[in-house]
Amino acid sequence: MTDIFDAIQRTAKRIKKAIDVKDIGYSQQANSSGETQLQLDIQCDMIIEEEFSQVPSIHTIASEEKENAMLLNENGKYFIAYDPLDGSSLVDVNLSVGSIFGIYENAFGADKMVASCYVVFGPRVEMVFAHNKAKLHLLQGENFEFVKEIRLKEKGNLNAPGGTQQNWMPYHKEMVDSFFKEGYRLRYSGGMVPDLHQILLKGGGLFSYPATSDKPDGKLRKLFEVFPFAFIYKTAGGEAIDGKEDLMKLDHAHIHDTSPCFFGSKYEIARVKEVYATNA
Template identity: 50%
Template sequence: MNEIFKSIEKIAIKISNALKYTELGYTDHKNQTGDVQLKLDVLSDKIIEEEFKKIDSIKAIISEEKDDIQDINLDGKYIVAYDPLDGSSLVDVNFAVGSIFGIYEHELKPKNLVASAYAIYGPRLELVICIDKPQLYRFAENKEFKFIKDLKLAEKGKLNSTGASQWGWSQKHREFVKKLFDEKYRLRYSGAMVADLHQILLKGGGIFSYPATTDAPKAKLRVVFEVLPFAYIYEKAGGKTTDGNSNSLFEIEIKEVHQTTPCFFGSSYEIETLKKIYKD
């Protein structure tokens, strides 16, 4: 496992450098979910694949930018699922973006997710690595990642990060968001999942929402390499997760690699409030 994390450190540095200097723009290709691939998406995916191919313990990799599982070493122990560059469409306006990694042991099942990590490329390069608890690392002047602190969510937060098409929200979700604003929550939403979830973690609480909508009843965030890795981090930080009805996002049954789901991550108060409104 340590070898995988060291590889993720190398990946983060390489992608961070690529973001600074690589040409922006689109390719002529679409990924499995129909999004036209940015040149940076493809480059980031290539960087990650090349690093993970060097590790004997990795059995297979799964990328948002690839259609299927790619075998690496059949004798390996881990399957690594990743989003190479979350929020890549925001690079041209210089917003913070990131890479997400979920590490599964032997099989692609929620209960087999044993570690998660993500890199955030902002004014500073940071990594959050989580096995038993999420830990924040920052890239320092000596060209190494320095441990900063453990991350913990409070029982109740102040931030509301709500995504998806507002015109397609259900009445229950509208009611929930109104309640948050009535309780003086601050709106914080950039459109990059990593950046928004990172902010809530570092500020100590709040909620990130990506609900079902009329145009996307199964929402748009991918279970295997976006939703579950962050669910792991948030629950290890003392928070809660749900799809709006479940007690945890880990109740999801994985049926396909690019499966999507509505998802909510946050402090206990916000998640329990959402579940009550959705149930009522």
């Protein structure tokens, strides 16, 4: 898997340069969800495809920006699903964005996941790679350097609630408010990668993107976003559920399937399970 790790590092350096200089205007294309793509989304997607196409061990790739998966090497064994630039609409206001990679063996599916990675493009470029452990790396010049292993505490103090509030279920709003009453601090940028990264590095808390009245199956995609972060959080000693079930036990019917998702420390996820067992 070293060749994949190296390829992700190369993509990160190229994407960083694209963010710094690329025109981020809207293109005439739409992605698989019908959202108009930024030119930067397309550029980052191309960068990752180019780098992965040079790795013989990669069998198939699937991008959040493409409708269908793409075969690269028939003799490869790894299947990689990626979101080229999560939160790309935040670039024009200079907020952090990121790339997400789910690495699966022999086929796509939570039960096939063997590693996961994301890169944060902010004031610094940081990468978290999870295999047997969740490890933080920092871009220093032209090279990523290992910083530390990441472990979540049993309880955190950050609350990152996603989704439009007017579409939340009443019991979900009550739960979110209950954390604030305990002294939790609001941290929500609109970017999944920076918000989940902050919770990881600060030791714990809760990121939630529930089922809502307008998106009853959730908004975030299983293969590209949900499973990769579930793998990372569980590797770091946290938990990841859809409200009731372990996210890593879910199946999928299509590469763009979505799911409600909750990521956090054990304390917060236990609260989510209690609330959702009673109400959902």
